[in-house]
Amino acid sequence: MSDYSKKRFLVIDDQPQARDALRTIAQTIGAFAVEFASNYQDAIYRIRNNSPDIILCDYMLGEGRSGQQLLEELRRFNLLPDESIFMMVTGEQSYEQVVSAVELVPDDYIIKPFSPDKLVLRLDRIVARKNFFAGYYREKRKQEYDKALAILAAQRDSEAGRPYRFEILRQQAEVLLASGDAKSSEAAYRNILENYDFPWARAGVARTLHKQNRLTEARQEIDRVVAGTPHYFDASDLKANICMAQGEHAEAQKVLDEVAKKTPRNFMRKRLLAEAATLNGDTETARTAMAEVIANDNMPGAISPADRLGMARSHVNAGDKISAEKVLLSMRDSEVQGMDLAAQGSFAALLAICSPERGKAKFVGLRPALLASELDTAARIDIMRAALAIADHPLADRQTAQLMLDVDAKKVFGTIRTQYALHGRENDFREIQKQVALKRIHHEETPTGST
């Protein structure tokens, strides 16, 4: 048995009686320091301030939040080192269904009621596994992907690695994808599927196909996962992303509408819904979703400048320039100065659209930098719109040509066409399309979206 007397425990449960029970169990196994959190916010606050060694978290946290959502958020903000132990505690058999489907799982889960001995047995196992992977975690954290993969490869063939065969394969697939090698990651996931058809592994295949811009195949795989495990909400998010890449914005929004209703407090998903609704031309849904995100995602630092730009963008789309301007002007100068060029371009473009007298000068000032730089899709669209509005045709057409050459071409095609039509420049748009097509033919041997 490992020594738990020096470990710091955090018990997260909204029910006082259950909290006491968990504390008693933790103290019985020797825990010296046991802290409590009674709700979601409190839990995040405590983990952020002083990361505990072992977290015992109830699955039902009240206020429409679940322990699973907490776990996802901790990973999203990188608050949970690989070395910490996260144990889900649940009275629900149904949590097992969640664990078997999703990619993001706790270190283990335990069903109530359980004895101190059983908790020790489970924790000892996790400790053994974490010790086994300790060297790998270190390299992964330093983003030394080659070294991390070398460790996994050696472990995979070792006798000691036999009990962790699937975990090793899964880590290999994830690191390969993180290092940008989507093709090898796909092979690793397929290797797992050959052994057993796990939903998370099939979703992994879909994710790697998406990264390789093999959209039709990606869609087939993810459709299968969503149909087989409708409670696997992350798969629905992935499906929506693939649909958007295919230009099927209505389907993307439909998928997200459904899961967002079941997970009203998941604000990452709300952001995605806003994106899909925007592309789908449903400006009101986009506006409502972004407003909910900004009002309710109260994790410190959760609302990024990108969110405020997204909110302003959805007001612009809905024709409400006054609200858009208000959002933009509420951003502090220091915040705007701290943004990268693409975001500054978006900011200036959106402000120029809603209030030329306030925004045009800044936008024009950025022009040379915007013409010379690689920008992300959202920024290019904002800049294209502002440039069309002030009749700066070269700047607009340059963004459009870049967007049409990009992997996201199908995703944004409808949006661009609408904007050019608004300014009576349909023919110019068709001309740009033609030029891009010719360019593609010239560069046939290097298709866009290659990995």
Next chain:
Amino acid sequence: MQHLLDTLASGVHDAKNQLFAAEAIITRAETEHGIGLGEARYAIEAAANRLSRALVAYRLLREGAMLAVTPAIVGDICDEVMLTQKNHLAIKGIRLDVHCDVLDEWPLDRDLVTDMLNNAVQNAGRFARSAVHLQATINDGDLLLTVADDGPGFATLPPAMGTGLIVAERLAKLHTRHGRHGELRLDNGSPSGGARFALRLP
């Protein structure tokens, strides 16, 4: 039907939370007074398992349940059954032996398989004279989990199947891999002469 299932599930959930609170109180009493109340804890956990099993049976027979298959370490499952059952059997003078030759992870529904084995060991303990033997091996490429005792064996073969066994058999069949199904077999093939429960998973 979904509504009724939700009502049942939420009732079971609340009951298990209460049982957990009771178990914690017993645990505290054990520490404070230096006494062993293992049998009280065993009874509480058995009651909770019984509730879960009833819910699984209802879901399976009414709606066709889905398995939750994860890669599981077979030795860990054996250790847990040992931990849950050993002391209880020892009080009745029955020894529980566990042999696990399986090192690799196996894709299976961990909670359901653990519960099936717990139930099988509990049953075997009722008829055994001196020992129950839990074994995990690889057999013809399948995972074979057996629980054997040295009691009188089943009076008739195949034995009469109650709801519990019917459910266990269905759950075994639901485990599929590479087009092959799991199966449950009950016979008197125990090496020590008694009954044998054999769960085969592809």
